[in-house]
Amino acid sequence: MKILVADDDLDLLGLVAYSLSQAGYLVVKASDGPGALAMFDAEAPNLVILDINMPGTSGFEVCTAIRARGDVPVMMLTARGEEQDLVRALELGADDYLTKPFSPKTLLARVKALLRRASADRAQAPVAAGRVSLDLENHHVRIAGGEPIALTKLELRLLQMLLAQAGRAVNSDRLLVQVWGHRGSGDRQLLKQLVHRLRHKIEANPAVPQLLQTAPPSGYKLVVD
Amino acid sequence: MKILVADDDLDLLGLVAYSLSQAGYLVVKASDGPGALAMFDAEAPNLVILDINMPGTSGFEVCTAIRARGDVPVMMLTARGEEQDLVRALELGADDYLTKPFSPKTLLARVKALLRRASADRAQAPVAAGRVSLDLENHHVRIAGGEPIALTKLELRLLQMLLAQAGRAVNSDRLLVQVWGHRGSGDRQLLKQLVHRLRHKIEANPAVPQLLQTAPPSGYKLVVD
DNA sequence: CCCACTGGTTACAATGAGGTCACAATCGGT
DNA sequence: ACCGATTGTGACCTCATTGTAACCAGTGGG
Numbered sequence: 001m002k003i004l005v006a007d008d009d010l011d012l013l014g015l016v017a018y019s020l021s022q023a024g025y026l027v028v029k030a031s032d033g034p035g036a037l038a039m040f041d042a043e044a045p046n047l048v049i050l051d052i053n054m055p056g057t058s059g060f061e062v063c064t065a066i067r068a069r070g071d072v073p074v075m076m077l078t079a080r081g082e083e084q085d086l087v088r089a090l091e092l093g094a095d096d097y098l099t100k101p102f103s104p105k106t107l108l109a110r111v112k113a114l115l116r117r118a119s120a121d122r123a124q125a126p127v128a129a130g131r132v133s134l135d136l137e138n139h140h141v142r143i144a145g146g147e148p149i150a151l152t153k154l155e156l157r158l159l160q161m162l163l164a165q166a167g168r169a170v171n172s173d174r175l176l177v178q179v180w181g182h183r184g185s186g187d188r189q190l191l192k193q194l195v196h197r198l199r200h201k202i203e204a205n206p207a208v209p210q211l212l213q214t215a216p217p218s219g220y221k222l223v224v225d
Numbered sequence: 226m227k228i229l230v231a232d233d234d235l236d237l238l239g240l241v242a243y244s245l246s247q248a249g250y251l252v253v254k255a256s257d258g259p260g261a262l263a264m265f266d267a268e269a270p271n272l273v274i275l276d277i278n279m280p281g282t283s284g285f286e287v288c289t290a291i292r293a294r295g296d297v298p299v300m301m302l303t304a305r306g307e308e309q310d311l312v313r314a315l316e317l318g319a320d321d322y323l324t325k326p327f328s329p330k331t332l333l334a335r336v337k338a339l340l341r342r343a344s345a346d347r348a349q350a351p352v353a354a355g356r357v358s359l360d361l362e363n364h365h366v367r368i369a370g371g372e373p374i375a376l377t378k379l380e381l382r383l384l385q386m387l388l389a390q391a392g393r394a395v396n397s398d399r400l401l402v403q404v405w406g407h408r409g410s411g412d413r414q415l416l417k418q419l420v421h422r423l424r425h426k427i428e429a430n431p432a433v434p435q436l437l438q439t440a441p442p443s444g445y446k447l448v449v450d
Numbered sequence: 451c452c453c454a455c456t457g458g459t460t461a462c463a464a465t466g467a468g469g470t471c472a473c474a475a476t477c478g479g480t
Numbered sequence: 481a482c483c484g485a486t487t488g489t490g491a492c493c494t495c496a497t498t499g500t501a502a503c504c505a506g507t508g509g510g
Contacts, residue, residue, distance in 0.1 A: 090358035
């Protein structure tokens with residue numbers, strides 16, 4: 001993880017850089033606005049910490065420029081009681097701020113939180129096979145790049161099971177156990193219903209299923225190519 | 226709120242203690258390092274004010290010891306012009322400092338700010354994402370540059386939690402624990418109400434939420450883009 | 451041809467979760 | 481102790497989800 005710190009107060013800059021590097025982060029420093037932007041372009045950091053009050057190009061301008069380049073999280077440093085600076089910074093797209101003076105512990109906590117959120121935003125790893133991709137977190141399927149379709153809990157589970165064996169037939173009894181637990185074992189009606197409902201959501205023509213096909217004897221398969 | 230004050234100058238100690246108790250804080254006193262630590266363990270204060278120059282165990286050592294015990298905010302008192310002391314204090318994890326002499330008014334302002342900040346820090350969440358920016362100190366939200374909206378304690382906490390996972394669904398149970406502690410665990414009604422009240426504050430049309438959306442099954446998410 | 455079997459379809463009941471309202475309890479500041 | 485703001489609690493409505501039953505069509509074997 002690489003962090004860019006920009007501050008014209010060299011003591012503070014050193015302190016911040018020290019704390020961060022002690023915590024295992026790679027730190028690049030800049031002491032004015034233009035320098036910060038140059039560093040940003042050269043080093044492509046994962047996070048930027050900006051002092052608002054810098055001679056020449058202010059933190060605001062740097063923040064705006066960085067926002068224009070991508071979605072790297074930005075934390076602003078502000079002197080106590082500069083309320084309006086704060087508001088402006090947040091409006092410019094800063095993600096967090098710290099009021100000076102602050103403890104290294106606070107700094108680290110906020111940095112960690114910010115990085116965590118940023119990585120969480122990108123993660124969103126869908127489970128996919130062929131033209132079917134499942135978003136487990138948001139309970140969505142997307143078919144061949146179409147609109148996301150909302151799924152219920154059971155529908156999601158069923159699709160997940162079929163997707164894991166994409167293209168191959170899965171036995172009905174196995175599905176019953178996997179989706180409902182041992183409870184519905186033997187109750188074909190439950191599965192019948194669920195398949196029916198799911199087809200109505202994901203098939204263009206539910207009467208002639210292209211995706212969720214019946215696989216005799218007694219099973220279903222997901223056709224994904 | 227309980228505050229531990231440690232200073233070997235008994236006049237100053239008395240003055241500080243008096244000012245704080247006048248302001249409604251509960252004050253416990255100590256006049257040397259070991260005494261301060263003993264008091265700290267016995268009283269579990271919410272904030273510690275430490276003189277750096279104390280005979281025997283110095284303020285630095287006490288600060289280190291307190292830091293090792295938890296995350297109680299520490300304010301250091303220092304004589305004018307002891308800049309290097311200051312840097313060292315901040316490195317040891319002190320959260321703020323005051324240069325002697327100081328007025329009771331200044332003291333109170335800083336103490337208040339510190340306590341407020343400390344409570345905000347515990348959540349360790351960033352404060353802005355997309356068009357939603359939180360002002361933790363003043364309990365305000367601002368939506369897309371609009372007027373600041375006043376929030377209650379719980380509303381702020383909820384928003385903070387959602388903001389930390391901006392754009393992603395957050396499970397109801399997790400929210401319950403984060404906002405109320407383990408107490409309300411399982412009590413969906415609390416969350417239901419809080420969401421309802423918050424929506425009435427921040428949504429243009431609370432019946433069709435654009436920001437604070439329900440994420441079935443059993444969760445909410447903050448849409449920020 | 452009849453019948454048992456399987457899967458699809460329709461209809462409806464049961465359940466549970468969220469939204470809303472009203473009001474009680476509690477908190478915080480004067 | 482008092483007052484208003486905040487928070488907690490219960491009741492009720494609505495709707496989505498899920499479970500259950502009944503009926504239909506196709507199939508294959510006796």
